[in-house]
Amino acid sequence: MKILITGGSGFIGSALIRYIINQTQDSVINIDKLTYAANQSALKEIEDSPRYAFEKVDICDLKTLESIFEKYQPDAVMHLAAESHVDRSITGAGDFIQTNIVGTYTLLDVAKNYWCTLDKAKKSIFRFHHISTDEVYGDLSFSEPAFTEQSSYHPSSPYSASKAASDHLVYAWHRTYGLPVMISNSSNNYGAYQHTEKLIPLMISNALMGKPLPIYGDGQQIRDWLFVEDHVEALYLILTKGRIGERYNIGGNCEKTNLEVVKTICQLLEEFIPNKSHNIRHYEDLITYVKDRPGHDIRYALDCSKIYDELGWRPRESFDSGIRKTVEWFIAHNKPCYGYYNKT
Numbered sequence: 385m386k387i388l389i390t391g392g393s394g395f396i397g398s399a400l401i402r403y404i405i406n407q408t409q410d411s412v413i414n415i416d417k418l419t420y421a422a423n424q425s426a427l428k429e430i431e432d433s434p435r436y437a438f439e440k441v442d443i444c445d446l447k448t449l450e451s452i453f454e455k456y457q458p459d460a461v462m463h464l465a466a467e468s469h470v471d472r473s474i475t476g477a478g479d480f481i482q483t484n485i486v487g488t489y490t491l492l493d494v495a496k497n498y499w500c501t502l503d504k505a506k507k508s509i510f511r512f513h514h515i516s517t518d519e520v521y522g523d524l525s526f527s528e529p530a531f532t533e534q535s536s537y538h539p540s541s542p543y544s545a546s547k548a549a550s551d552h553l554v555y556a557w558h559r560t561y562g563l564p565v566m567i568s569n570s571s572n573n574y575g576a577y578q579h580t581e582k583l584i585p586l587m588i589s590n591a592l593m594g595k596p597l598p599i600y601g602d603g604q605q606i607r608d609w610l611f612v613e614d615h616v617e618a619l620y621l622i623l624t625k626g627r628i629g630e631r632y633n634i635g636g637n638c639e640k641t642n643l644e645v646v647k648t649i650c651q652l653l654e655e656f657i658p659n660k661s662h663n664i665r666h667y668e669d670l671i672t673y674v675k676d677r678p679g680h681d682i683r684y685a686l687d688c689s690k691i692y693d694e695l696g697w698r699p700r701e702s703f704d705s706g707i708r709k710t711v712e713w714f715i716a717h718n719k720p721c722y723g724y725y726n727k728t
């Protein structure tokens with residue numbers, strides 16, 4: 385199978401491509417605009433594979449997208465390209481509207497026109513898998529039950545609103561034109577190569593540099609943490625075994641407060657690097673509470689019984705094992721003076 389992946393140079397996209405090239409016989413065409421969030425070094429181990437191709441493309445560019453579909457004739461699309469950082473969407477939503485909404489619309493239309501030209505056999509295997517977030521559901525109180533695939537949409541931030549809009553477009557292209565789509569909504573990911581603007585890498589790299597560990601509000605916001613390698617296994621399973629027109633929640637079954645996450649990172653750093661520089665006594669002393677993010681969601685939690693029951697998927701990593709691997713990875717990639725690995 386030839387899979388066209390958008391945003392394959394980002395955090396989750398690159399883990400997905402490493403998984404497909406290393407664990408399957410499928411081919412990948414990665415199309416990515418290479419924004420600040422992209423990291424081509426995350427693809428180094430597979431970039432010479434004859435089953436891998438890269439094209440620098442903006443998903444808003446209709447003509448170039450058409451030529452890519454024409455050139456590669458993909459059997460499936462996995463759509464991950466997005467502006468993904470909530471804080472950036474609050475300070476400037478324009479790129480989020482453009483890429484997440486206009487870009488998804490452009491990609492859907494090109495995919496639909498391409499799909500219409502396929503012969504019966506190719507048409508029946510074609511899939512468009514849209515990768516989305518649990519943030520489209522809004523937030524939960526501490527006592528409410530987890531979101532199911534039937535929960536209604538109440539996005540809070542410009543980021544989650546733009547992802548919600550893109551989810552609706554994907555369903556509309558299925559209902560209206562018959563495009564064979566599926567959507568997955570996952571919880572917060574973490575793991576190797578994640579950009580340092582996100583909570584876990586930011587805390588690790590700041591702690592290693594002796595900088596403050598900024599925590600929004602009281603740090604009691606709850607997220608369900610999913611190890612990225614578990615996520616990409618689920619994505620591939622949905623693409624190959626999921627039902628057309630369906631949505632699947634993907635969670636790590638690991639609800640933690642932000643403060644718990646940061647304290648766990650500090651404890652692991654005490655274990656791995658007990659001899660601290662920068663006059664640090666305890667890593668936890670670096671924790672600093674800062675003004676809360678506007679519209680900050682209190683809690684996300686996903687009911688994943690659908691993907692458990694239908695596809696037999698379960699996360700392999702517990703939070704304890706996944707965060708240990710992640711902290712070790714960031715330490716190993718911050719040599720020699722804790723300069724961030726990303727832009728070397």
Ligand code: NAD
Pocket residue numbers: 390391392393394395396397415416417418419420421422423441442443444463464465466467468469483487515516517518547569570571572573574579
């Ligand atoms: P990321 O920000 O690390 O990567 C996004 C990638 O998309 C980058 O390589 C970037 O260059 C590319 N891109 C951005 N705009 C583009 C455009 N106009 N055209 C082509 N490429 C473009 O994001 P991520 O964390 O890997 O997330 C991937 C997807 O998963 C996103 O759709 C995101 O909404 C979703 N998601 C992420 C998380 C998470 O915790 N990271 C959780 C749930 C869902």
